[in-house]
Amino acid sequence: MLKLLCTGAPRHGLVISASHTHGLLNCRDTVLNQSPQETHALARVDTPSGGLSIAPGRLALLMEAGALHCVFQPIADLRSGSIFGHEALIRGPANTAWHRPDALLAMAQQEELLHEFELFCVQTALEQWGRLGEPGRLFVNISADALVHAVSQQGPESLLDAARRCGVSPRMLVLEITEHERVGDMALLHQTVRHIHAAGVTLALDDFGDGRSSLRLWSEVKPAYVKIDKYFTRELGERTECLQVVHALKGIAEVFGSVLIAEGIETRDDLRMLRDVGIPYGQGYLLGLPEQAVHKEILTQALEVIRDSRVSVLPQLQQTSRPGVLRHLPVIQAPAADLHTSNNELAEMFKKRPELHAMAVVDQGRPVALINRQQFMNHYATLYFREVHGRKPCLAYANHSPRVVELDYDVDELVGILTSQDQRYLSDGFIVTDNGRYVGLGTGDQLVRSVTEARIEAARHANPLTFLPGNIPISMHIDRLLESGTEFVACYADLNNFKPFNDLYGYWRGDEMIRLVARLCVQHCDARRDFVGHVGGDDFMILFQSSNWQRRCEQIVEEFATEALNLFDEAARQAGGIRAEDRHGVMRFFPCTTLSIGAVRIQRGDFRSAEQVANEAALAKHEAKHQGSGLHIRLRQGQ
Ligand code: C2E
Ligand code: MG
Ligand code: MG
Numbered sequence: 213m214l215k216l217l218c219t220g221a222p223r224h225g226l227v228i229s230a231s232h233t234h235g236l237l238n239c240r241d242t243v244l245n246q247s248p249q250e251t252h253a254l255a256r257v258d259t260p261s262g263g264l265s266i267a268p269g270r271l272a273l274l275m276e277a278g279a280l281h282c283v284f285q286p287i288a289d290l291r292s293g294s295i296f297g298h299e300a301l302i303r304g305p306a307n308t309a310w311h312r313p314d315a316l317l318a319m320a321q322q323e324e325l326l327h328e329f330e331l332f333c334v335q336t337a338l339e340q341w342g343r344l345g346e347p348g349r350l351f352v353n354i355s356a357d358a359l360v361h362a363v364s365q366q367g368p369e370s371l372l373d374a375a376r377r378c379g380v381s382p383r384m385l386v387l388e389i390t391e392h393e394r395v396g397d398m399a400l401l402h403q404t405v406r407h408i409h410a411a412g413v414t415l416a417l418d419d420f421g422d423g424r425s426s427l428r429l430w431s432e433v434k435p436a437y438v439k440i441d442k443y444f445t446r447e448l449g450e451r452t453e454c455l456q457v458v459h460a461l462k463g464i465a466e467v468f469g470s471v472l473i474a475e476g477i478e479t480r481d482d483l484r485m486l487r488d489v490g491i492p493y494g495q496g497y498l499l500g501l502p503e504q505a506v507h508k509e510i511l512t513q514a515l516e517v518i519r520d521s522r523v524s525v526l527p528q529l530q531q532t533s534r535p536g537v538l539r540h541l542p543v544i545q546a547p548a549a550d551l552h553t554s555n556n557e558l559a560e561m562f563k564k565r566p567e568l569h570a571m572a573v574v575d576q577g578r579p580v581a582l583i584n585r586q587q588f589m590n591h592y593a594t595l596y597f598r599e600v601h602g603r604k605p606c607l608a609y610a611n612h613s614p615r616v617v618e619l620d621y622d623v624d625e626l627v628g629i630l631t632s633q634d635q636r637y638l639s640d641g642f643i644v645t646d647n648g649r650y651v652g653l654g655t656g657d658q659l660v661r662s663v664t665e666a667r668i669e670a671a672r673h674a675n676p677l678t679f680l681p682g683n684i685p686i687s688m689h690i691d692r693l694l695e696s697g698t699e700f701v702a703c704y705a706d707l708n709n710f711k712p713f714n715d716l717y718g719y720w721r722g723d724e725m726i727r728l729v730a731r732l733c734v735q736h737c738d739a740r741r742d743f744v745g746h747v748g749g750d751d752f753m754i755l756f757q758s759s760n761w762q763r764r765c766e767q768i769v770e771e772f773a774t775e776a777l778n779l780f781d782e783a784a785r786q787a788g789g790i791r792a793e794d795r796h797g798v799m800r801f802f803p804c805t806t807l808s809i810g811a812v813r814i815q816r817g818d819f820r821s822a823e824q825v826a827n828e829a830a831l832a833k834h835e836a837k838h839q840g841s842g843l844h845i846r847l848r849q850g851q
Contacts, residue, residue, distance in 0.1 A: 269319070269322070269323035269325070270310075270319060270323070271316065271319045271320055271323050271325055271329060272323070272325065274304060274305070274310065274316075275329070275332050279304065279305045280302060280303065280304055280316070280332070280333075280336060281302075281303055281336065281340065281504065282300040282301060282302055282303065282333070282336050282337045282340050282341075282504075283300075283301050283303050283502035283503055283504050284298040284299065284300055284301075284341075284502060284503065284504070284505075284506055284507070285298060285299050285301060285495060285500060285501065285502035285503075286298055286495070286499060286500040286507040286510055287299060287349075287351065287473055287493055287494070287495045288493065288494055288495070288499050288500075288510045288514070288518075289492065289493060290474075290483070290486060290487040290491060290492060290493060290494045290518060291487065291492065291518070292518070293510060293514070293515045293518040293519065295348065295507060295508075295509065295510060296349065296493050297348055297349030297350065297351055297386065298341075298346070298348060298349070298350060298351065298506060298507070299351040299352075299353070299388065299495065299502075300333075300336075300337035300340070300341065300350060300351065300352050300353070301313060301353070301502050302316060302333045302336065302337075302353075304316050316329065317329070326355075326357075326358065327357070327358045327361050327362070330353075330354050330355060330358035331354075331358065331362055333352070333353065333354075334352050334354055334371075334374070335374060337350065337352045338350075338352070338374055338375055338378040338380050338385075339378050341378065341380055342378030342379035342380050343378075344506055345379070346506050347381075347384070348384065348506075349384050349385075349386055350380060350384060350385055350386065351386045351387075351388050351416060352385065352386070352387055352388065353388045353390050353418065354387055354388070354389065354390065355389070355390050355391035356389050356390075356391060356395045356401055356429075357391065357395070357396070359387065359389065359401075359404060359408075360397070360400050360401055360404045363404045363407055363408065364400065364404065367407070368404075368407040368408055368410070368411040368413070369411065371385075371408075371411065371413065372411050372412075372413070375413075382411065382412050382413050383412055383414075385413050385414065386413075386414045386415070386416050386436070386437065387408065387413060387414070387415050387416065388415075388416045388417075388418040388439065389415060389416065389417055389418060389433065389435070390418045390419065395429060398428075398429075398432060401429075401432070401433070402432055402433075405432070405433050405434075414435075414436045414437070415433060415435040415436060415437075416435050416436065416437035416438065416439055416473070417429065417430060417433060417435045417437070417438045417439065417470075418439050419439060419441040419475070420438045420439060420440055420441055420461070421440055421441040421443060421444050421457065421461070422441040422443060427464070430464070430468055430470070431468060434468055434469065434470070435470055436470060436471060437470060437471050437472070437473055437493075438461070438465060438470045438471070438472055438473070439472075439473045439474075439475050439495075440458060440461060440472055440473065440474050440475060440491070441475060441476075442475045442476020442496070443476075444457050444458055444461075445458065445474045445475060445476050445477060445482060445486060445494075445496075446476060446478065446482060447479075447482065448481070448482050448485040448486070449481050449482075449485065449524075449739075449740065455485065455489065455526070458474070458486070458489055458491065459489060462489065462490060462491070471492055471493065472491050472492060472493070473491075473492075473493040473494060473495060474486045474491045474493070474494040474495070474496075475494075475495050475496065476495070476496050476497075477494045477495065477496030477497075477498050477499060477514075478496055478497050478498050479498060480498065480513065480514075480516075480517045481524070481740055482498075483496075483498055483499075483514055483517045483518070484517050484520075484522075484523075484524045484740075485524045485526070487517075487518065488523050488524045488526070488692070488696075489526075498511065498513060498514050499511060499514040500514075521696055521697060521698040522696075522698050522700075522741055522757040523692050523693055523696045523698055523757070524740060524741070525689065525739065525740060525741065525742065525743045526689075526692075541617065541619060541621070541644065541654065541658075541662055542654060542658050542662070543619075543644045543651060543652040543653070543654060544568070544652050544653045544654065544655070545651075545652050546565065546568050546571065546572070546652055546653045547561060547565070547571075548571065548572040548573065548574040548579070548650055549561065549571050549572070549573045549574070549583070549606055550573065550574060550575065551573065551575050551580070551605065551607065552605060553573070553605065553606050554602065554603045554604060554605060554606060555588075555592060555597075555598075555601050555602050555603070555604055555605075555606045555608075555609070556598065556602040556603060557606070558571060558583065558588065558606040559588075559589070559592050562585055562588070562589065568585060568653070569584070569585055569586075569639075569640075569641055569653075569655055570582050570583060570584050570585055570640050570641055570653060571583045571585070571588075572614070572643045572650055572653060573606070573607060573610055574650045577649045577650060578645075578648060578649065578650065579614065579616055579643040579645060579650045580612070581607060581610035581611060581612045581614060582610060582611045582614035582615075582640050582641075582642075582643055583606060583609055583610045583611070584611065584639060584640050586639075587609065588606070588609045591609055611636060611640055613634075614636075614640060614642065614643055615629055615636075615637045615640070615641075615642035615643065616642065616643045616644075616645055617629075617642050617643070617644055617645070617654065617659075618644075618645055618646070618647075618648075619644060619645070619646045619651065626659060626662070626663045627663055627667075629642075629659065630659070630660060630663060637656045637659060638656035638657075639656065640656070641653055641654050641655040641656050641658075641659075642654045642656075642659060672684045673685060675746035675748065677723055677726055677727065677730075677746070678726065678727055678730035678746045680730055680734075680744055680745055680746035680752075681743075681744075681745045681746070682745065682746060682747070682748070683745075683747060683748075685745065686743075686745035686747065686753050686755075686822075686826075687822035687823075687826070688822075689743045689745070689755055690702070690755065690822035690825050690826070691821075691822050693755060693757075693814070694814075694819060694820065694821075694822070694825070697816040697817070698757065698816070699813065699814065699815050699816065700755055700756060700757050700813075700814050701755070701756040701757075701761050701811050701812065701813050701814065702753065702754075702755055702756075702811070702812050702814055702825050702826075702828065702829040702832075703753070703754040703755075703756065703761075703765060703809050703810065703811040703812075703829065703832070704747075704751065704752070704753055704809070704810045704811075704829040704830055704832055704833035704836075705729060705733065705751070705752040705753075705754065705768070705807055705808070705809045705810075705833075706750055706751055706752075706807070706808055706809075706810075706833050706836075706837060707725070707726075707729065707750040707805050707806070707807055707808075708803075708805060708806045708807070708808055708837065708840065708841060709789075709802045709803055709804070709805050709806070710722070710725065710750050710805050712790060712792035712793070712794075712802040713725065713779075713780075713790065713792075713802075713804075713805050715792055715793070716790055716792050717779070717780075721779055724779055725750075725776060725779055725805060726749075726750055728772065728775055728776060728779070729750065729752055729768075729772060729807060730744070730746060730752070732767075732768045732771050732772055732775070733752055733754055733768055736764045736765075736767045736768050736771075737754060737756070737758070737764060738758045741756070741757040741758050742754060742755065742756045742757060742758050742761070742764075743755040751833075753826070753829060754809075761811070762811075762843065762845075765809045765811065765843045766842075766843055768807065768809065769806070769807050769808075769809060769841060769842055769843060772806065772807040773804075773806050773807070773841065776804065776805050776806070776807075777804060779805075780804055784804065785804070787801075788803055788804060789801055789802050789803040789804050790802055790804075806840070806841035807841065808833065808836040808837050808839070808840070808841055808842065808843075808844065809833075809836060809842070809843045809844070810829065810830075810831070810832030810833035810834070810835055810836035810837075810844050810846060811829075811832055811836075811843060811844065811845045811846065812828045812829055812831075812832045812845070812846045812848065813845075813848075814828075818848075828846070828848070831846060832844065832845075832846035
C-alpha cells in the first residue's frame, strides 16, 4: 500500500492508497492538456503480463501533482447572521473539465479510486483549513461508503490523528455524509457512526430530501446536523408544498434531536422565509460563495435580510383552504337487505327498526340499491300485495342509483349532491361506505347539516367569496408578527354606504363590490410583506410591514372610489348616489359607495394577543367611518 504524498508536508493521519503511483510526479501539464475521454483511455493499460489492469490514471496524476484544492463556503446562523462554520468543497484545476467535484468524483469512479479520492479530499480540507489557522467549524464531505471503509480499515483514530496533525480540533470537525443512498450494510454504518461519535467527531447528513435519502438513515445515524437539499429551499413563496416539507422536516429534526441547515439559499425571499419558519442555519450563494479564503462575515445582501425584523407572509396562510374532508359524517348503523331478500322479509326488517327511513340492498358487501321505507310500506299495505308479491325480491321497489358517500368524502363532492337535479337524497338519504363497502345509512338533513358545518369551518380559514384568508389565518399572522417583535400597521377597511347599494342592486352586485375591495387590497400590497385578510361581509384586515403603507392605503381608497362607480348605473353616477331606504325605512339619498381604512401602528410590546390587535384596528375603523371616506390613523397613547 502506498501513501499518496503529493503536496508539501508528509501526511501521517489518513492512509490513502492507490495501486500505482510511481513516476507520476511533475506530469501536471500533460494531464491538463488532455480531454476526459483521453484520460479514461490512459487510465486502462495493458500490463506486461498481458492482462488489463487499472493503471494510475488521470486522477492520481492530478492528486499527485497538487492540482486539487478546497474552497470554503460559509454556513450561517440565520437568526444572528454570524458564521457558524464553513464547508470544504474540492476543486480541480480552474478552466478544465475537472474543476467541479462531480467531474472529479466521476473520474474517481472510473479509475476505481473513489475511496482514495474521498479520503484525499478530507485530508486536503484538513490541511488547508489547518494552514488557514481557522478555529471555526469545518464541514467536510465524505460518502457513507468511504467513511465505513476508512473507519473499518484504519479505525476512527486515524481521522482524529489527521485532524490534530493539521491543527484542526476534532470537536470542530463535522463529517457530512453524502451519497447515503448507497449505504449497503446499515449495521456496519451504525457501528462506524458509534466509533465516530465516540471519537468526538460530529456528523451531518447531506442533501436530505434528494431522491433517495432515507428517514431510516436519519433515525439510525442521529446526526447532529441535517442539511436540507436545495430542491426544498428554493422559491418557497411559490412552492407552498416545499415550505410544508421544510416545516415537516423541522418536526422530524426535533424528534431525532438534529439541527437543520438549509442549503442552496439564493434569494432574499427564500432566506427570509427559512428564517421565519425557524430553520436555524443556512448556506447558499446569497450568504457567501465557495472561495479559497475564509469568510469573516456573510454577504451584506443576506445580512440585510437577517437584520430586517419584518416577518414574511407565509404562503400557506394566504392560500385558499379547501373545505377538505368531512370529519363527522354521522352514520346510522343499519342492517341491509341482499339481492334475494323478499318483500315480506324486508317488511319484517322495517318493523323491527321503526326509526329507519330506508334500507340498503347490498351485494357481497357493496351497496347496489336503496329502498325508501315510506314508499315501500305504501305498496306493501295495498290489498293482496303480500299474497301476490310477498315472496318476490324486494329490489323491484328500490332506487337503483342511490347516493353513496364514502366516509372520507370531500365536502366539495357533497355540495355537488346538494345542488344536483336528483333531490331524492332528501327523502331517501344516502348510503355510507368505507372503501366501497357498506357501513351504514345517513339522512338528507344530516348531509345538509354536515356540509354547512364544514363550509362554516372552512370560511374561517378562507372567505368563500374572495378566497382571501379568514379569521383564523389572520389571527395566526398577527401572532407571528407579535412574536417577532417587529413593528407593523394593522388596518381595517370597511365600505361606506354599502347597505343601500346592496338593497338596491341586489347581492350579486354587492358581491362584485366586495371582490373589488379584495382585488385592490391585494394589488396594492406587497405579497411578501403585507397580509390581506377578509374578516367577513365588507370588512377587510390588512397587516402592513411595507414602510410606504400609507401611500398604499391611499391608492386603495382612491382607486376604489373610481372603480366602484362602474357598479352603479348611469343615473346614479350622474347624481353621485342613489335613493334608498335608510335603517328607519325612510327614503333618502346616499352618496356612492366609498372605502374607509382605519390604521393603527403596533410597536414591539404594545400587545400580547391577536385579539387585542384586532380590537384596536376595529376602533381605528370606527374612527375612520366617522370621518367618511379615506385613511384615518388612530393615535394611541404615547404615539
Ligand atoms: P454538497 O456537499 O451538497 O455541496 C453543496 C454544493 O452546492 C456545492 O457544489 C456548492 O458549490 C453548491 N452550492 C452552494 N450554494 C449554492 C446555491 O446557493 N445554489 C446552488 N445552485 N448551489 C449551491 P459543488 O462544490 O459543485 O459540490 C457538489 C457536490 O460534490 C457536493 O454537494 C458534494 O456532494 C460533492 N463534493 C464536493 N466536495 C467534495 C469533497 O471534498 N468530498 C466529497 N466526497 N464530495 C464532495
Ligand atoms: Mg456537503
Ligand atoms: Mg449538500
